[in-house]
Amino acid sequence: MSTSILYHAFEIREYVYMRTRHKDGSTVFEVERGDLRRLRCPQCRSYDVTRKGIVVRRLRMEPIGMRQNFLEVSIQRVACAACGVTRQVSLPFADPRSSYTRRFERYALELSKVMTIGDVASHLGISWDTVKEFQKRYLRKRFEKPKVGKLKLLAVDEIHVGKLTFLTVVMDLKTGAVVFVGDGKDSEALAPFWQRLKRARARIQAVAMDMGRAFIHAVRRNLPEATIVFDHFHVIKLFNERLSQLRRDEQKKADDQGKEVLKGTRWLLLKRPRNLDDERNEAERLREALEANQSLATAYYMKEDLGRIWRQMDRESAAFLLDDWIKRAVVSGIGMLVRFAKTLVAHREGVLAYYDFDGISTGPLEGMNNKIGLLQRRAYGFSDMEFFKLKIMALHEATAVLIG
Ligand SMILES: [Zn+2]
Numbered sequence: 001m002s003t004s005i006l007y008h009a010f011e012i013r014e015y016v017y018m019r020t021r022h023k024d025g026s027t028v029f030e031v032e033r034g035d036l037r038r039l040r041c042p043q044c045r046s047y048d049v050t051r052k053g054i055v056v057r058r059l060r061m062e063p064i065g066m067r068q069n070f071l072e073v074s075i076q077r078v079a080c081a082a083c084g085v086t087r088q089v090s091l092p093f094a095d096p097r098s099s100y101t102r103r104f105e106r107y108a109l110e111l112s113k114v115m116t117i118g119d120v121a122s123h124l125g126i127s128w129d130t131v132k133e134f135q136k137r138y139l140r141k142r143f144e145k146p147k148v149g150k151l152k153l154l155a156v157d158e159i160h161v162g163k164l165t166f167l168t169v170v171m172d173l174k175t176g177a178v179v180f181v182g183d184g185k186d187s188e189a190l191a192p193f194w195q196r197l198k199r200a201r202a203r204i205q206a207v208a209m210d211m212g213r214a215f216i217h218a219v220r221r222n223l224p225e226a227t228i229v230f231d232h233f234h235v236i237k238l239f240n241e242r243l244s245q246l247r248r249d250e251q252k253k254a255d256d257q258g259k260e261v262l263k264g265t266r267w268l269l270l271k272r273p274r275n276l277d278d279e280r281n282e283a284e285r286l287r288e289a290l291e292a293n294q295s296l297a298t299a300y301y302m303k304e305d306l307g308r309i310w311r312q313m314d315r316e317s318a319a320f321l322l323d324d325w326i327k328r329a330v331v332s333g334i335g336m337l338v339r340f341a342k343t344l345v346a347h348r349e350g351v352l353a354y355y356d357f358d359g360i361s362t363g364p365l366e367g368m369n370n371k372i373g374l375l376q377r378r379a380y381g382f383s384d385m386e387f388f389k390l391k392i393m394a395l396h397e398a399t400a401v402l403i404g
Contacts, residue, residue: 001020003017003034005017010103011093011101011102012031012093013092014034014036014037015032015034015073016034017030025067025068026068026069027067027068027070028058028069028072029069029070031072031074032073039076039078039089040078041078041080041082041083042087042088042089043080043085044080044083046081048081049078049079049081050078050079050081051077051078054077055077055088056073056074057072058070058071059072059073059094059099059104060099060101060104061100061101061104068125071101073091075089075091076088076089100130108120108124108126132384132387136384136386136390139391140390142394144390146180147200151172151174151197151204152174152205153173153204153205153206153207154172154179154208155170155231155365156169156170156208156209156215157169157171157234157368158185158189161376161385165385166189167181167183167389168182168185168189168190169181169182169368170182171365173360173361173365176364176367177396177397178392178393179393180193181392183385187214187217187218190215190222194218194222194223203225204225205225205227206226206227206360207229208229208233208354208360208365209228209231209234210230210234210235210237211238211343211347211350216228228350228353229350229353229360230350230353231354231365232309232310232354233365233366234365235306235344235351236303236307238343239303239306239340240269242339243269243300244266244269246296246299247262247296250296254292254293262289262296265289268282269286269289269296295334298332298334299336299337305321308321309321309322309351310354312355315352318352318354318355319352322344322348322352364396375391375395
């Protein structure tokens with residue numbers, strides 16, 4: 001090893017190589033300060049300091065081949081006249097109090113792009129928590145406070161985390177980036193976000209959301225200029241929930257009569273027809289279930305028609321379809337459809353407002369929901385909510401994606 005290699009290959013600046021020791025399968029490089037620069041206080045940057053002895057710190061650095069490497073740094077302590085405190089001078093290649101060089105941290109992050117946290121930890125011989133902390137620091141720097149001044153079109157959505165916890169997620173519909181994650185699912189969840197928008201003087205044009213009351217009030221109050229849009233994704237999501245409930249109710253009736261045909265059809269009802277699996281006979285099973293239950297069949301086909309409202313050329317055709325749907329739902333006499341029709345009547349303007357904003361598409365929202373589902377299955381979200389939120393905020397950026 002040499003000062004030059006340490007400098008060029010490992011970015012160990014301002015320190016000179018002294019000697020190498022080999023110990024327990026790892027290598028230790030001792031370095032000392034090169035005295036190229038004047039000493040200064042790490043806190044206030046003052047040069048008015050006096051030397052107060054040396055401390056030796058050991059830092060983990062990148063491996064060479066399979067071997068673990070350490071840097072043993074003799075660090076000058078200085079007493080600062082201005083602060084009146086004695087501290088270690090700052091190192092150009094490691095953060096204060098860290099046991100790792102910045103390069104080592106960056107190396108672990110690079111590996112994180114292709115390996116899970118567990119993989120990186122075992123490869124480098126460090127703990128799972130350490131790798132997670134590296135990721136967290138990086139994610140915080142990049143995503144904690146996104147710029148919100150230029151936001152125009154937003155989507156608000158709530159997600160489950162585990163059984164009891166809810167998060168409220170705000171997405172920039174132009175970029176697909178998650179720009180805020182709040183705690184809970186009521187209007188309080190968004191309070192810090194409104195503050196941020198206000199400070200940045202953002203002028204939001206439209207917000208896509210579900211037809212739940214909490215967010216509607218919050219948006220009306222905090223963004224009086226913005227149009228509320230009930231998009232395809234949110235409306236169909238609600239319809240699917242009601243459809244599942246209808247199936248459960250009908251199932252119960254069928255059980256009482258000793259019929260079995262609705263068993264296991266929940267997912268078939270929620271699937272898009274083109275996604276039905278032929279090998280598992282799904283289309284056939286769905287057909288049988290629908291034939292056996294008229295209410296369920298009607299609701300199922302009404303879902304298809306409902307979706308078409310967001311696929312029209314213009315607002316007029318959509319309005320025609322929407323009103324026609326509402327009429328047919330009421331006439332059906334099926335409680336679930338009648339109630340849904342009432343909801344649509346109450347939110348008609350918001351549904352049709354979809355056609356006033358080109359940029360609102362449901363794709364990014366659906367994609368985000370799927371990815372969040374994937375994050376959750378990795379389960380680390382529950383032990384560290386801040387980390388989980390940061391992971392959600394990093395979702396859209398392929399380059400920033402850290403696996404696992
Ligand atoms: Zn000072």
